Structure formats: C-alpha cells, structure tokens
Amino acid sequence: MNLARSKREIAENGFTIINDVFTPEEVSVILHLITWADTAKDTFRKSDDLFAIRQFLKEVPDVAGTILSEKLRMLIKELFGPEYFPVKSIYFDKPKQSNWFVAYHQDLTISVEHKVExxxxxxxxxxxxxxxxxxxLSILENIFTFRIHLDDTDEGNGALKVVPGSHAKGIYRPETIDWTVEKEVFCNVQKGGIMIMRPLLLHASNRTTTDHQRRVVHIEFSDKKLPVPLKWAELLTNDCDNEVAISR
Structure with a gap:
C-alpha cells in the first residue's frame, strides 16, 4: 500500500484506488448486516434495477464497527488528517439485470438535517x-468520498468512469467538457478495495452488460462544521455530542 502515491494521485487526478482494504470476511459481515436491515423505511429504495439505502450508517448502525475500522481510520488520517468525520453515507446495489446509467456529473450537494436559509x-x-x-465551493473542496466495493467492479458492471483532474476546475458543467482536451478513465476496483475521490471530480457510470452485481458503500467525510443553525444530516456523535473524528 503506497499512501504517498495515493495522496499524489488524489491531488493531481482527484481519485485513487487502493485494493485489499477489507478482507473477504469483513465484506461478508457487511453484506449480512445489509440483508437483515429493515427495508420498510423511507431511506430505503428497492426496485428491480436498484437497491439503495440512504443514511446508511444510521439505518444499519451495526455495520459501522466493520466499515470504520482501524485500518480505514489509519488511511484517512494519513491521507487527509486526524479530524475528519463521516457526514453522508449511501449503499448502492446495481443488480445484474440493471440497465440504468448515470451521466457525467459532480456531487455538488451535502445532506443537512433541516432546511434553513x-x-x-x-x-x-x-x-x-x-x-x-x-x-x-470551499466546503465541497474539503470533502472526500470513500467508495467501498463489495464486488469486483469493472466496465461490464458499472464501474465509475471519471475525467482526471476535473476536480480542480471548480463547477464544471458536463455539457462543456472538451473531449479534445479531457480524457476518460474507468475505475476498476477489486472486491474489498476502495476508490477515494473528490466530489468535484466529474464521474459517470454505464449500463451493466454482464451478470455481475455492483454493490458499493459510499461514505463522505469532512472536517468542517457547518454555520449555525445548519447541521450535517448524518453526523455520528459520541457521548459528549461531538463529532466522531477519525483520530478516535
């Protein structure tokens, strides 16, 4: 695991891939807990071509011990610093029969507890x-996303494709992409591996063309407090009602 290289790739390209972060046993634990989750809540969306859980760490709280492991905390601390905490989490299951795709976009929003102007x-x-x-923009530029892959993911089952370096260009409208200058890269990740990316990185995914699932846990981290009275919607707290930082 070359963290110096990963740190450089994140700075220059807006993403990096690190395989073998979670063991097969840890992946099995995560999937088992998802299987037993109560899917009747509003934060669950289940259809023939998509299963998603919003506020994942809140809705499936027992999974936090496995996902926010010492190994993951060490990675975050070494790459970004000790004061980062989870602010958004989603579970995506793109089943083998799925035929939907996601066009190029940046992740430009954050989840908050209430609407306050x-x-x-x-x-x-x-x-x-x-x-x-x-x-x-200053808040978006300070967030990073961990995508934890629970299946081998490649071009055939919806691996992300990205525009390297686009994270450093501010708000970058997809319709203005100049493909004579920019290039497209597929982010293939092994089961148990992670992709780390900046939200402003232009990214997309194609339709599934194989019979392989693509299950991913998406977690966003920040070290910023929001201006009062705004609050992060998914802020995990300890007994003192403070953010659960990675340095815990």
Whole structure:
C-alpha cells in the first residue's frame, strides 16, 4: 500500500484506488448486516434495477464497527488528517439485470438535517425526505468520498468512469467538457478495495452488460462544521455530542 502515491494521485487526478482494504470476511459481515436491515423505511429504495439505502450508517448502525475500522481510520488520517468525520453515507446495489446509467456529473450537494436559509447555501432539493443543499465551493473542496466495493467492479458492471483532474476546475458543467482536451478513465476496483475521490471530480457510470452485481458503500467525510443553525444530516456523535473524528 503506497499512501504517498495515493495522496499524489488524489491531488493531481482527484481519485485513487487502493485494493485489499477489507478482507473477504469483513465484506461478508457487511453484506449480512445489509440483508437483515429493515427495508420498510423511507431511506430505503428497492426496485428491480436498484437497491439503495440512504443514511446508511444510521439505518444499519451495526455495520459501522466493520466499515470504520482501524485500518480505514489509519488511511484517512494519513491521507487527509486526524479530524475528519463521516457526514453522508449511501449503499448502492446495481443488480445484474440493471440497465440504468448515470451521466457525467459532480456531487455538488451535502445532506443537512433541516432546511434553513443561510447565505451562500443553495439551491435546495429534497429526496426521500432528505434535505440537500449546494454549499460554498470551499466546503465541497474539503470533502472526500470513500467508495467501498463489495464486488469486483469493472466496465461490464458499472464501474465509475471519471475525467482526471476535473476536480480542480471548480463547477464544471458536463455539457462543456472538451473531449479534445479531457480524457476518460474507468475505475476498476477489486472486491474489498476502495476508490477515494473528490466530489468535484466529474464521474459517470454505464449500463451493466454482464451478470455481475455492483454493490458499493459510499461514505463522505469532512472536517468542517457547518454555520449555525445548519447541521450535517448524518453526523455520528459520541457521548459528549461531538463529532466522531477519525483520530478516535
């Protein structure tokens, strides 16, 4: 595991891939806990071509001990610093029969507890009773995302494709991409591996063309407090009601 190289790749390209972070046994534990989760809640979305759990760490709390392991905390601390904490989590299952794709986009919103008008934050959206808002660029630039892969993922079952370096260009509208200058890269990740990316990195995924599932846990981290009275929607707390930082 070459963390110096990963740190450089994140800075230059906006992403890196690190395999063999979670053992097969740990992956099995995560999948087992998901299987036994109560899917009747509003944060669960289940259809023939998608199974998603929003606020994943809250809705399946027993999974946190396996996912936020000492190994993962060490990676975060070494790559980004000791004061980062989870602020958003989603589980995605793209079944083998799935035929949907996601066009190129940046992740421009954060999840907050309530809608409160604060200067610099907007526009607002609501999805499955969850409030999301576009924050100032300085907050987006400070977030990073861990995508934990529970299956081998490649071009055939919806691996992300990205535009390297696009994270450093601010708000980058997909319709303005100049493909004579930019290039597209597929991010193949092994089961138990992770992809780390910046939310401003342009990314997309194709339709599934094989009979392989693509199950991913998506967790976003930040070390920033939001301006009062805004609050992160998925902030994990300890007994003192403070953020659960990676240095714990």
């Amino acid at each position: 604060v200067e610099g934050f907007g526009p607002w959206t609501v999805k499955q009773n969850q409030f999301a808002v576009q924050p100032p």
